[in-house]
Amino acid sequence: METVELEPQVLANRLGVAFSLIFQKQPIECTITITALEAYFWLEPRAGDERILKTFRDGYGRIRAIAERKLLAHPAARLELTTADFLRP
Known part of the structure; x- marks a missing residue:
């Protein structure tokens, strides 16, 4: 999989970070x-946008790997990663 060259962005509602991947x-x-x-990448509560994006970038390798596995198991046009996706079996 390749990454689309778009900058990740904090969502307007501040509930997540949007990013893109190329799949098939x-x-x-x-x-x-x-x-x-916050739960898996040590982001402090109520962090500002800069800190959120830094935390996202620092954890991007793991985030991307989880996203790719989820897409392989369940192909979709949109994907949301939640805490449940990072639980270890």
């Missing part, structure tokens, strides 16, 4: 919830 030659709109970033 199609762009997929993805989001990861702020709750997941």
Whole structure:
């Protein structure tokens, strides 16, 4: 999978970060919830946009790997990653 060259953005409602991936030659709109970033990537509560995006970028390798696995299991045009996606079986 390739990454679309779009900058990740904090959603207007501040509930997540939007980013894109290419899956089977199609762009997929993805989001990861702020709750997941707080629970699994050490984002402090009520962080500002700069800190949210830094935390996202620092954890991007793991975030992308989880997104890719989820898309392989359940192809979709949109994908949301939540805390449940990061639980270890």
